[in-house]
Amino acid sequence: MLLMQVIHMFLHYLSSIERSKETTTGYEKDLTQFSKFLEKKYNCTPYLEEITATDLESFLLWLKEKRNYAPASRARNLYTLRSFFAYAYKKELVARNVALSVENIKLQQKERVYLSETEVQQLVGAIDHDLIQLVVLVLYLTGLRISECLSLTTDTVDLDQRVIHVVAGKGNKDRLIPISDKLLPLLQHYLEHERPDTDSDLFFCTKKTGKLSDVYVNRVLADAVKKLGWKKKVTAHILRHSFASQLVKKDVNLVQIQKLLGHSSLKVTSIYTHSNLEQLSEAVNCL
Template identity: 50%
Template sequence: MTTIQHHIHSQKEANIPFRTYIAKFLEGLQAKNTSNETISGYKKDLEMINRFLEERYNGIVMLHDIKTQDLEDYLNGLSRERKYQPASVNRHLCTMRSFYNFAIKRDWTNVHAAAPIDPLKAPTKERTYIDEKEYHELVQAIDHPTIKTIVQFLFYTGLRIAECLNLTLDDVDIDNLNIHVKHGKGDKERNVPISAKLSPILTEYKDIIRPEISSKRFFALEKTGKVSDVYVNYILHKTTAKLGWKKVITCHILRHSFASNLVKKDVHVVHIQKLLGHSDLKTTSRYVHSNYDQLAKAVAVL
């Protein structure tokens, strides 16, 4: 492309609204097999940013109109006016950076308006998890047999709830003690072994609890032929309320509990990473807990 052609191309690009580029960016993510949850999060963030900019400029905003100061003001508004936590503000910044990285690669702009902005310092919070004693107490209190099995399954496999509920009958090989996760995060595949504790639970579920219906889903209810994550979390909420627990237990907390209990039993973090399906070891390291007793034992070694 000559300098003149590039100039004409740049002028054409400059006349395209920011909202159009948002749609193109989301299409690009879909083409890369990015998970629906990630795309949905980016879409929500970018639409909020676009609304802020259109209100500020009183009309449709072009990509080249956006300045670093605009983005800083937007993030400050999230923090001060909307009272967003630092981690949530940083997520919006991360979305902006991902968009601009993509936009520069596609030659939509040569200005990375989000690059000069520093993330806020976010305090690291210890994540909630349940130990084996709490797990048994929770399971005994669940009345719904299918949801009880799902909770047991999540605690002993560490699967994401979407991965769990999308499993087919063919994916769960009880005879060979293997779960084949076909559509993990980023559409990655992995195999997760079925433990000796989980195997009889799954056999009982398949032979006795699971309704005889045409659905291919491993976890299925008679009415719908599937189970929703909302329903599983609802039963968890109802059960913890019945037990009088102050801890908020969700499907994701069960995944975290799986990882945390493996760490307590000295399983190597790389093995935990593979079981959880994390592409980056940094993500797995967030699941590593150190309670006071463990810290006391650690210093006693010296």
């Protein structure tokens, strides 16, 4: 069977089990690139059953040497290939899952960048845009992803019940985020005095466009960081890291943090249990 034919079947299957649009699009991009690589390598249309583990290894090497893909990006491609061949094997389209013979790509564990409470206050103070100041505080005090935050509507932010309803977050999962005592009056003031009169149902919006873009938020953040003279790169996602990291430092249960972040497993949440050098020094001096 033609490789592209099976790829289309796989993508249809992902849609049928309600995988998110972002996930499906990412898989499609990776698999289409793999198909084009094989077509160029063998100068013919690739067939699924003829693909070997060596072909997969050659593709990953090509991504490294010709496309300059970082280890994390190549690891993502390998994950895509394993999911695809697992599907093909399950549907009895191939005799074995050749992707299982390919070794994992070694990833260097990076220490996550996060901001202290003082740094968040400094960052907010360096932002001249009132609405983005509020969005930054929301990201830090809720742990929302930027896409989730900017997709909130006036219906999903329930100030009376003091809860934010995240509809179809990453992995197409809903979750509830309680609104803290610190955040509640800020959201109430915005809704009553600052939110523009517009037809848009988005909670965070401008009068001109009725919405706010993540690109613009990150650009304002970059300008604020530059104004502060910081060397670290701060994006909207770093505020999510900061939320999780500060909760870990305050000994909040990891399962509770997992639920707030909307992670599917504790393994993902556990990356936030990093310690700074000062904490590590305190630890060794306990002995």
